[in-house]
Every structure is written in C-alpha cells, then in structure tokens.
Amino acid sequence: VQLVESGGGLAQAGGSLRLSCAASGLTFGSYAMGWFRQAPGKEREFVACIGRPDTILYTDSVKGRATISRDNAKNTVYLQMASLKPEDTAVYYCAARIRAYGLSMEVGEYEYWGQGTQVFVSS
Numbered sequence: 001v002q003l004v005e006s007g008g009g010l011a012q013a014g015g016s017l018r019l020s021c022a023a024s025g026l027t028f029g030s031y032a033m034g035w036f037r038q039a040p041g042k043e044r045e046f047v048a049c050i051g052r053p054d055t056i057l058y059t060d061s062v063k064g065r066a067t068i069s070r071d072n073a074k075n076t077v078y079l080q081m082a083s084l085k086p087e088d089t090a091v092y093y094c095a096a097r098i099r100a101y102g103l104s105m106e107v108g109e110y111e112y113w114g115q116g117t118q119v120f121v122s123s
Contacts, residue, residue, distance in 0.1 A: 001025040001112045003094050008117030015121075016082040021094030021114055023075045032099045033070055033077040034110055037090035037119075044093070046105040048079060057103050061087075084121045091116040 007019040021033065034049035048058045048068040056068055067080040077094055095110035097103075104110070 001096070003096060003112055003114035005092060005094050005114045005117040008092060008119045010120050010122065011084050013084055013086055013121055013123050015084050016080070017084065017119065019079040019081075019092055019094075019117060019119075021077045021079075023077070023094075023096065026096060026112070028070075028075040029072045030099055031096040032101075032103055033068075034095045034097065034104070035068060035077075035079045035092060036095060036107060036110075037088075037092045038116075039087075039090040042090075044107050046107070047092070049097075049103050049105070050077065051099050051103050055103060057105060059105070086121050086123045089119060089121045091118050 002024045005021045011017050032051040035047040036044050038044040050056050050068045065083045070077045093116045094114045096112040097110045
C-alpha cells in the first residue's frame with residue numbers, strides 16, 4: 001500500500017491550497033480516508049476524514065475552511081483549505097482505515113499512512 005501526498009508548499013495567510021493523496025495497492029473504495037497534521041513540537045492531530053461522500057468529519061479548527069473530498073475513480077483524496085492561518089503550518093499526512101470500521105479521529109486507528117507534505121503559511 002502506498003499513499004502519496006502532494007500539493008504542499010508555501011502559502012500566505014488568507015490564501016488557499018489543495019492537497020492531494022494518491023493511493024495504490026488497496027481497494028480504495030473500501031477505505032475511509034483521513035487527513036492529519038503535525039506541527040513542530042506537537043503531536044499529530046486529526047484534520048478531516050471521509051467515508052462515503054456523505055460521511056465526513058472535521059476538526060473544529062478547520063470547520064468552514066476545509067473541504068475533504070474523494071474521487072474513487074482516481075484513488076485520490078483531496079483536502080481543500082481556504083482562509084489559511086499561520087497555525088495551519090504543519091506536515092500534512094493522509095491515512096487510510098477500513099471503512100467498515102467507521103470514521104475515526106484517532107491516529108492509532110488508521111492502518112496506512114503517507115510520508116506527508118509540508119505546508120507553511122506565512123503571516
């Protein structure tokens with residue numbers, strides 16, 4: 001199984017970006033996909049996850065600013081973020097969890113992880 005994130009980089013506060021995560025080696029539609037992030041010196045934290053298109057969770061700090069979506073035909077999950085803040089600066093990881101287990105905000109409940117993509121938001 002491989003999860004490969006892309007789309008990170010430098011952004012300005014108030015700007016937007018879209019992260020992508022391409023999955024291979026798994027039956028993508030059978031997995032719930034999550035986005036997590038880890039800032040320097042902090043623990044990895046939940047950002048958003050998606051099961052079927054109508055089952056989605058967001059952490060409170062990104063609600064109204066983030067949109068998670070998936071394209072099962074492309075085996076890809078996306079995280080669109082707007083109104084970026086410096087506190088969004090982190091390495092962003094995508095993760096996969098068997099969908100039958102339901103959505104989860106817990107790091108330990110995801111089986112597969114990508115290597116991460118760095119997002120830096122300047123003020």
